[in-house]
Each structure stands twice: as C-alpha cells, then as structure tokens.
Amino acid sequence: MAELPPRREPATVRHFARITDVALAALTLVFFVAAALATGVHNPWQGSIQLGLVLGALLVVRRRRPMTVLLLSIVGIFVYHLSGQWSPAGWIWPAAVAYFTAATTPRVRWVAAIGLAQLVYSAVDARWILDTNPTRYLIHVLGEGLLLAVLVAAGLTYAAATRWRERLREADRRAHVAEERLRVSHEVHDVIAHTLAVVGVQLNVAADALEDDPAAAAAALRLAKDIRNRAMADLRSLITVLRDSPADTAPQADLASLDTLIADTRAAGLEVTLDERGDRAAVPAMTAIAVHRVVQESFANTLKHAGASRAEVTIGYGLRSITVDITDNGRGVPGGDVTEGHGLAGMRERVNALGGALTAGPAPGGGFAVRADIPVAGSTA
Structure with missing residues (x-):
C-alpha cells in the first residue's frame, strides 16, 4: 500500500x-x-x-x-x-x-x-x-x-x-493495515471459493448436455460466465483496498446481495429456501457482511463437498444478535469428524472478530449444519 x-x-x-x-x-x-x-x-x-x-x-x-x-x-x-x-x-x-x-x-x-x-x-x-x-x-x-x-x-x-x-x-496505523489485508484475504477466498463451486457445477451441466441438449449447455455456460463476471467485479472492489486510493473501494457484499447469491446457487442446481425473521435493514454494516459471507461459504462447501440437492437458510434478526442457520441434505461427514479447512476457519474468524460464535458439523437428521450467532454492535446482553 x-x-x-x-x-x-x-x-x-x-x-x-x-x-x-x-x-x-x-x-x-x-x-x-x-x-x-x-x-x-x-x-x-x-x-x-x-x-x-x-x-x-x-x-x-x-x-x-x-x-x-x-x-x-x-x-x-x-x-x-x-x-x-x-x-x-x-x-x-x-x-x-x-x-x-x-x-x-x-x-x-x-x-x-x-x-x-x-x-x-x-x-x-x-x-x-x-x-x-x-x-x-x-x-x-x-x-x-x-x-x-x-x-x-x-x-x-x-x-x-x-x-x-x-x-x-x-x-x-500499521495494525489497521494488517487487519485490512487479512480481511481482504478472507473476502477473496470467499468470493473465489463460491464462484469456482457454482461455475464448476454449471460446467459439468454444460459438459453433460453438450451433445443431447446444446441449448441447455449454452444456457449453463452463459450463467457460468455471468457469475464469473460478477465475481471479477467483487474481486476488483476488494483489490482496491490495497491500492493508493481507498476512496475508490466499492461497498462489500452484504444482505442486499443475499438474494443474488441465493439465485446463483439455485441456478447451480441447489434448491435453496430462505426464511428471514425480523428486519434485515436494521443490521449494522459489518454484521451484514459477515452474515453474507457465512451463507456464501456454506453454499460453496455444500456445492463442492456435500452432494446435496437442498439447503435451508434461516436468519433471525434480533435486537441483540443475529442468528444464521444453514442446513443441507447432503451426505454429511463420514464418522462425524469435521476437518476444518480454510472456508470454515475463515467463517469462524470472521464471526469471532465480531464477538460471536460459529458451530459446524453433522445435522441431527443427516446432512451438514452451520450455525452462527453474531451480536449486534452496541447492544447489551
């Protein structure tokens, strides 16, 4: 910088x-x-x-x-x-x-x-x-x-x-710069992981349908291209943080982008249901970004690893805290032992930085579940 x-x-x-x-x-x-x-x-x-x-x-x-x-x-x-x-x-x-x-x-x-x-x-x-x-x-x-x-x-x-x-x-000032670089690395990881997962699904669809249904293959490729373009825009907005003019930095993806994220995931073949309880407009900016990234990373993991066909997202907007639950009907984790990779570690660090807690593991009825409890800045317990 x-x-x-x-x-x-x-x-x-x-x-x-x-x-x-x-x-x-x-x-x-x-x-x-x-x-x-x-x-x-x-x-x-x-x-x-x-x-x-x-x-x-x-x-x-x-x-x-x-x-x-x-x-x-x-x-x-x-x-x-x-x-x-x-x-x-x-x-x-x-x-x-x-x-x-x-x-x-x-x-x-x-x-x-x-x-x-x-x-x-x-x-x-x-x-x-x-x-x-x-x-x-x-x-x-x-x-x-x-x-x-x-x-x-x-x-x-x-x-x-x-x-x-x-x-x-x-x-x-140096500590702030280091924290900003760490935040950017997490954002870049989330964007790339989700984009690769969704684009990978669409490329598989295109490959399978190329001979039997060229129109479906072309549609899958167009969707993959659109998702790739949006990801590139997100990455450009993140990289500007590391450049000379911080004023050029675009707003980060938050709850306003949640509908687009879900639409992209549905287009990748995952049936997603969203249940929101409360007013998303009252959520502070940093908390909103964290909620979006937790949902994004959960979708990326589901698409890459779970082999799921359905995912449910429940978000409760409380006065003192935000609760995010994401469950899928995938094959879960063999033996119940969760290996925490960069995705889960990044989500946990992001939530912990805001004073919250994140749990991830096999769901009671099968599949995988992620739960994040994030306190609202300025609230009292």
Whole structure:
C-alpha cells in the first residue's frame, strides 16, 4: 500500500495551540512588567513594557520558528541590559518559553550552547554583586543555570513523549493495515471459493448436455460466465483496498446481495429456501457482511463437498444478535469428524472478530449444519 501521508492535527488541536501561544504571550508581558515593578522599576515604559511586548509577540510564532524566536528573544534581553536597564527577572527567565520550545527540536545542542553562553555572560555582568554579597551572586548564577537545565530537560522530555505517541499512532496505523489485508484475504477466498463451486457445477451441466441438449449447455455456460463476471467485479472492489486510493473501494457484499447469491446457487442446481425473521435493514454494516459471507461459504462447501440437492437458510434478526442457520441434505461427514479447512476457519474468524460464535458439523437428521450467532454492535446482553 502507499505510504500514509503526514498526520495533520485536528482543527480543535490547532485552535487550542494558537490560544495557548497567545495566552503565553500575554502572561510573559504581565509577569515581566510585574517583576519589574516589584523589584524597584518606577517607570516600566522605559524598557520593561517594550521588552515584554517583544518577548510575548515572538511566542506567537514559536512553533513555526523556534530557533529564530529563541535568538531574537536573547537579542532583545541583551539590548535591554546594554541600554542600562535593571533586569527584573534575570537573563534566562524572560526567554523561558523560547528555550523550552527550541529544546524540543533536533537542535537541542545549539540551544544548550546558546544558554551556556548567556549564563557565562550573565555571571560576568553580575560580578559587581560578588564584592558586596557573594551568597546572592551564587544564588543568581546557580539559579539561572538550574532554570536553564530544567527548561532543556523539559524540552527533551516533551520531544521524546511526542515521538513515542507518534510511534504508537504509526503502530496503530500499521495494525489497521494488517487487519485490512487479512480481511481482504478472507473476502477473496470467499468470493473465489463460491464462484469456482457454482461455475464448476454449471460446467459439468454444460459438459453433460453438450451433445443431447446444446441449448441447455449454452444456457449453463452463459450463467457460468455471468457469475464469473460478477465475481471479477467483487474481486476488483476488494483489490482496491490495497491500492493508493481507498476512496475508490466499492461497498462489500452484504444482505442486499443475499438474494443474488441465493439465485446463483439455485441456478447451480441447489434448491435453496430462505426464511428471514425480523428486519434485515436494521443490521449494522459489518454484521451484514459477515452474515453474507457465512451463507456464501456454506453454499460453496455444500456445492463442492456435500452432494446435496437442498439447503435451508434461516436468519433471525434480533435486537441483540443475529442468528444464521444453514442446513443441507447432503451426505454429511463420514464418522462425524469435521476437518476444518480454510472456508470454515475463515467463517469462524470472521464471526469471532465480531464477538460471536460459529458451530459446524453433522445435522441431527443427516446432512451438514452451520450455525452462527453474531451480536449486534452496541447492544447489551
């Protein structure tokens, strides 16, 4: 199958991200100005508000240009300090969000190097504190260094968690593809098995009637051709699942195709009676497909192996479950031992996948019987 396109975040996630960035921009401005006022800045319009606006505005585009936002934020902080303004919140904190965002990118080593260079400069710039208050100087340097380490570590952790979630999503997508391929293989088997059984019967009829009744032989061959054409259409619709454009996939055979299936089987020489109890229109799609395939595979087995002349199909459409019974008057199974081939195994897997159960074996009055109990999705027991 074609490689899946890059995953696009849902619109709600993108809107929430934009709202988060705007909120962080507003908080950066408010906190920076509040810290300036709390640390003795009497007129925040002399640089504090301007720097807060710049730092906040840059955060609006931090997801698209994380390294550019980080570098411009640091430049803004340097300009603020070099203009002789008092730093109300240190060197690292005003660019905390920018550091965190940049640390989530593959350029985390550059982020650490830039932060270390800023720390060295801040330690040199604050050396005047060392002469008057060594403890305060130590707290200043270690605090800035610890904050930088926390921001880089948080960015790395967030990036690792994001990659892990992406791997989980990729694993889910691959599992879905594998399940789809398995489903297609079951569908292909069912279609081919039924088609070969019915066409084989018609070819035998044509061969037997070729000399005595050419018209009957021609009719049998035409019917075999029609069934073959329908099977090819079914196979084409299944194979499109494995191609690049899943949108081209045609609907799978379900209860709407049940009448055609029975008509084809009758044309193959098997007398079929259908007894439906309930409303087939209320059956969910996946359950309907399973019912159709169980009946189809049962007919194929009857035509190929049972030597039967009659088959009875009883389908009960309940509110909580669907019951499918198929019996024939064939020769049954010698000794009562059922050898489960691909057909029965495929039916059982299909029914079990929907939470149901399938039994198959000799019928009490002779012949062979298949029974499937399939719960209706969303029902309660």
